[in-house]
Each structure stands twice: as structure tokens, then as C-alpha cells.
Amino acid sequence: MNKSAFVLITLAALASTSSLALAQSSDGVLTVATIGEPPTLDVMQTPTDIVLTIDQHIFETLYTYDAQWKSVPLLAAGMPTLSEDGLTYRIALREGVTFHDGSAFDAKDVTASLKRWMAINSKGKQVAAIVESLTEDGDHAVVIKLKSRYAPLLATLSQASVIMPSEKLADTLTEFVGTGPYALKERKPDQYTRLVRFEGYKSPEGEVSNYAGKREAIAREIRFVPVPDANTRVEGLISGQFDYADSLPVSAYERVEQSGNAKPVIFKDAGWASMNMNMKEGLLVKKELRQAVQAALNPNDMMLAAFSEDRFFSVDASIFPKGSFWHTEAGVARYGEGDPEAAEKLLQQAGYDGTPLRLMTSRQYEFHYKIGEVAKAYLEAAGFKVDLQVVDWATLTTRRADPKEWDIFITHSNFPGDPTTINTITDTYPGWYVSDQKAKAVAAYMDATTDEAKKAAWDGIQTVIYDDAPLYKVGNFNAVSGLANGVSGYEPTYWPHFWNVSPKK
Incomplete structure (x- = not known):
């Protein structure tokens, strides 16, 4: 048996030494080579790594993960207020957030989105079994009442339970509209998924920590290009075709390192x-x-x-x-x-x-x-x-x-x-x-x-x-992934993300 092996996973590459405080919007494009074509962009239906990687730029959840993988606020305005019996969660929502279509983010969008998530997502269905009610408390808060205690509620709400405009929800999505730093511009199956900077984006506050903290859409555009062949991803990274290449072969580690054009990192x-x-x-x-x-x-x-x-x-x-x-x-x-x-x-x-x-x-x-x-x-x-x-x-x-x-x-x-x-x-x-x-x-x-x-x-x-x-x-x-020289601000995360990242000049 051939024991040369390849590490192909969706965890990224190189931590940057540049300061986000010095970052400015760019007209540059980040081209990201992924392991293949996403089967859908409906992450509630198919929460696989490739879908999560792309969708996290378009959509946001109430909570997200910090560096300790603890759940912290994203679209929520803070941690929930709990009743004494631990069964009722009141979650205040951030105000002034807008969707890519210009509509305002409010409690109705949250309840509608979470109800869809609880109906079709595997983890959402698990939550649905213990939810007694999900209601709006004015325009800027929601209340979740549980039938029994559920310790992982916030952790579960931190992945795939994305919030969309209530008017855009359907059994089969035809529009992919979120609150994220990037908006979907164009998808050509087996060619690319093209995202563009959302000029109306309102970032959460705080220091960057895994997925938490400040998010800035520095690159004007991100193109996710499906490249199923691992060696093709390597060659594209070294030649300058790709700014980031996901899931590189272990056997290519030294070659990338010695190329002078890109750097590999082991995590x-x-x-x-x-x-x-x-x-x-x-x-x-x-x-x-x-x-x-x-x-x-x-x-x-x-x-x-x-x-x-x-x-x-x-x-x-x-x-x-x-x-x-x-x-x-x-x-x-x-x-x-x-x-x-x-x-x-x-x-x-x-x-x-x-x-x-x-x-x-x-x-x-x-x-x-x-x-x-x-x-x-x-x-x-x-x-x-x-x-x-x-x-x-x-x-x-x-x-x-x-x-x-x-x-x-x-x-x-x-x-x-x-x-x-x-x-x-x-x-x-x-x-x-x-x-x-x-x-x-x-x-x-x-x-x-x-x-x-x-x-x-x-x-x-x-x-x-x-x-x-x-x-x-x-x-x-x-894991081994690769980042082109000249790209700055990249911080490695399990699902690689490209807000706060500056393209090559």
C-alpha cells in the first residue's frame, strides 16, 4: 500500500502579524481554492464544512465561538437572561443591523429563521424537541422557553442556525440573503462562488478571537473556487493563481515552504x-x-x-x-x-x-x-x-x-x-x-x-x-493549508474565514 498521505481538511493556514487596526478597505480580490463544489448554500439543510466555510461570510448566527470554543454574542446584543429554573432564555438583539437587501434585522427574522432551522436541521430538530415556545419580545428581543434544561443551547445556536429575512424564507431557498460582511453576488456551479463586500455591514464589537469580535470586509471580493484535486491546489498556490489553498497534501509541505511564493502551517x-x-x-x-x-x-x-x-x-x-x-x-x-x-x-x-x-x-x-x-x-x-x-x-x-x-x-x-x-x-x-x-x-x-x-x-x-x-x-x-505571500491579517480557524484579511497589493 502506498503510505504517502494527504491531509485534506478545511482548517486554514497562517496567522498574520499585521494589526487589524491598521487595515483599510481594499479593491483587491481573494481567490480561495476549496476542496470541491458545495452541494448547496442552504447551510440549514447541509451543514458540511465546505458549506459552512462559504456561508459564514454571508450569514450570521445569534452566537458564535471564541478561541475557547465558548459561545459569545454575534447578532445577539449580549448573553441571554435566564430564569431561575433555567428554562427561559431572553435574548436581546443588536439594533441597527441590516440585511444585504437593505431590510432591517429584527425579532421576527430571528423567530422565523429559528423555526425553519428547528424543522430541517439535525441539531435544530434536537432543540425543537425541548422548546415549549419561541416568541418575539418587541422588535429587538426573543424569548425561548424550554420544556427541560438544555445545557448546550448556546453552543447549538452558534452553528448553522443562520438568520435570514423572514420574507426570504422558503422550503427551498432561492435567495441567499444574510447580515454578514459579504453578500452573494454570483454562483457558477463547478466554477466559483463570488462574494462581494457588503458596504452596509455592521460589525460586532470586541477583540478578534476565533470567530468572535470585530469583522471587517477588507477585500472587495472573495472567490471560492472548487478545486477537487489536491495537487492542483498546490500548483495554483505556488503559481500565484490562489491566495489561499485549503487542505494541502502533507507531501507538498516542503515544496510550498521552499517555493518563495507561499507558506504552509501545521496545526x-x-x-x-x-x-x-x-x-x-x-x-x-x-x-x-x-x-x-x-x-x-x-x-x-x-x-x-x-x-x-x-x-x-x-x-x-x-x-x-x-x-x-x-x-x-x-x-x-x-x-x-x-x-x-x-x-x-x-x-x-x-x-x-x-x-x-x-x-x-x-x-x-x-x-x-x-x-x-x-x-x-x-x-x-x-x-x-x-x-x-x-x-x-x-x-x-x-x-x-x-x-x-x-x-x-x-x-x-x-x-x-x-x-x-x-x-x-x-x-x-x-x-x-x-x-x-x-x-x-x-x-x-x-x-x-x-x-x-x-x-x-x-x-x-x-x-x-x-x-x-x-x-x-x-x-x-x-492540518496543512497554504497562504500566499503578501496576504495579511489571516487568522487560522477550523472553517477558514476571510474577513479582516488584506489581499496582496
């Missing part, structure tokens, strides 16, 4: 790779077979194949990395060198009949594909028959919504500020992880009121995740 623990299992239909509805998958796999070999050198990855059974408040070894089981005998025993207990295991992956994220190749070999050694299905990323995100189409898909995620916002914990996320013991463990977390109680509850959640086996954590990865 530690950018995210984690996982194999998500279908608990709703098909082969893996049996827990013993999901546990057999766990027992069969060797995470170090998968990560080595995917990332080439251990400076680009780490293997850690804890879902959160070392140094994180949420790091724990609680409940870890069937994680290590791969145990084909233990896996074979679980296969026999489950009465495995040789039905092929459909393992779905994509080459647009080359490390997903490499993980899939090694996983296939270990699973077959344990006695599974494996059907490795390699599709483009847009197809994978569409197909994984149908439980009849797959058994395992490979993906990656960042490390969220609240552990219960991990996709797999959501009942409706593809994989459909539903179990009584998970529900009890999550309920304990929701009732926690202190950090210590939350940590203890998270230990319980990780324990049942290992027992139920809705996913297999492969490992933590670092």
Missing part, C-alpha cells in the same frame, strides 16, 4: 477522523457487529497510511484530545492494535452471514480514502466481507442521508466547545444513534449546572459511546 489537533456506523438499517443494527468493527481495527496503521508521519497525527482513544477539559479515558474499550480473534468471536455471536459491509468514503478528502483502504484490510482479516465504495464528497453527503445505502461512512470533525454538539450524539445525524443508555447519559449532562458535573456526565456519555459503538474514532489529525 495540531485540528480535528478527528471517525468511521460512523448505520444503526438504523442494514448489517450494523446488531451491536455485536459494530463492536466487531471496533475490535478489528488498528487506528495507528490507519492514521499512518492517511498522514504519512506521526508529526501530522496522534492516536488517542479519548474523543477529545489531551489538554482539552473534556479529555478522558472513561469507558474506552476495543481500541488498540486490532484484535482479529476478538472480532471474529463477536461475528460468530452475531451470526454474521457474509453479507458485504458497505464502507463509503471519498477521495476529495484523500485521508478519508486512505483510512478506508486500511480499514478494509483489517476488517477482511477479521472475517468481514467489505464493499469499499469511493464516491465524491457531495454524493457521500447525499447518500448518507438514506439508511438503505450504506453501513459505514468515513468523515472528520472539529472539537466543539460543548461535547453534546458532536454530530453523532444527535439522534437524527446519519447513523441514527438512538439507545436508552445514551439517552440517560445525555439527560444527566443536560441537568448538570457546574463544570465538574458536566465533566462527570461527559465521562458517562463517552462510556456508552464505546459500548453502543455508533462510531469508531480513528485518531486526531493536524
